[in-house]
Amino acid sequence: MTDEQLIEKILSGDRDAFRLLMEKYQQQVFYVAMGFVHSREDAEDITRDVFIRVFHSLSSFKEKSLFSTWLYRITMNTSINHINKNKRRNFFTEAGDSLINLFNRSNEERDAHEQLEATEIEKTIQKAIDELPIKQRKAFILSKYEELSQREIAEIMETTEGAVEQLLVRARKNLQNKLAHIVGK
Amino acid sequence: MKLEDYIDDFIRKEKQQQVNPYLATRVLAKLDETETIVPIRKKAPVWQSLAVAASLALIVVMRIEIGSMAKMSQNNYASLNINDAQLENLNLYKFDDYE
Numbered sequence A: 001m002t003d004e005q006l007i008e009k010i011l012s013g014d015r016d017a018f019r020l021l022m023e024k025y026q027q028q029v030f031y032v033a034m035g036f037v038h039s040r041e042d043a044e045d046i047t048r049d050v051f052i053r054v055f056h057s058l059s060s061f062k063e064k065s066l067f068s069t070w071l072y073r074i075t076m077n078t079s080i081n082h083i084n085k086n087k088r089r090n091f092f093t094e095a096g097d098s099l100i101n102l103f104n105r106s107n108e109e110r111d112a113h114e115q116l117e118a119t120e121i122e123k124t125i126q127k128a129i130d131e132l133p134i135k136q137r138k139a140f141i142l143s144k145y146e147e148l149s150q151r152e153i154a155e156i157m158e159t160t161e162g163a164v165e166q167l168l169v170r171a172r173k174n175l176q177n178k179l180a181h182i183v184g185k
Numbered sequence B: 001m002k003l004e005d006y007i008d009d010f011i012r013k014e015k016q017q018q019v020n021p022y023l024a025t026r027v028l029a030k031l032d033e034t035e036t037i038v039p040i041r042k043k044a045p046v047w048q049s050l051a052v053a054a055s056l057a058l059i060v061v062m063r064i065e066i067g068s069m070a071k072m073s074q075n076n077y078a079s080l081n082i083n084d085a086q087l088e089n090l091n092l093y094k095f096d097d098y099e
Helices: A003-011 A015-037 A040-060 A067-085 A087-105 A110-130 A134-144 A150-156 A161-184 B003-015 B023-033 B046-072 B077-081
Strands: none
Touching: A003 A015, A003 A040, A003 A067, A015 A040, A015 A067, A015 A134, A015 B003, A015 B023, A040 A067, A040 B023, A067 A087, A067 A134, A067 A150, A110 A134, A110 A161, A110 B003, A134 A150, A134 A161, A134 B003, A150 A161, A161 B003
């Protein structure tokens, strides 16, 4: 069944059609959310909020673009709103994690140190992605997490393919600058 | 190991996470809670719109009526009282005329 047919059925009150639509796209929405928040619980919350929002605004979907394009836009906006809402909470969580690491470090064995180092690298990469300017971050996540083409990303971000290419180049350069010390390890 | 490989590894690990298979059920339950599952496209019935419009019109008319009643109940004693022509003639108190 095509997206258009599903949407038509949902608009006439068919719950199963909405379930089908969710099952079709939930993993994609979840990956994009993961790209923004890097936490399964938060990504699931965002995925749930996205579909609730989709349900409420489905009647305003004009079908000028693909449903998936519209869905990606909603997902990115919801993710960014979620991040802004939880900024303060994240600060305390990170501070807590750092303290726990600090206390654990002295008692760990060599293997655990390696594990810790791997975790630190992952955290550094996560932080570097999170610190990208928002447009670069959007383009990077859609390209790397969803493996979308530059044309598709351009359509989602309502810009040109050339602009997307520039954003991706700049994002890569920013990450290289921020993560150069990892390669040197 | 190149930097790109580190980043790809990180993303691969994140993408190993799978969404909860009951997510769709949870979303539908949430929508049920807010009782918005059926009327997506439903507009307010015509009689409701008409009733609202009629009520507003009635309120306007009643306000005009009440305003007019307040005006009618006004008397103009005050204006009479301050009318100099209605005041008692002070010449009455002069005794010169009666002398």
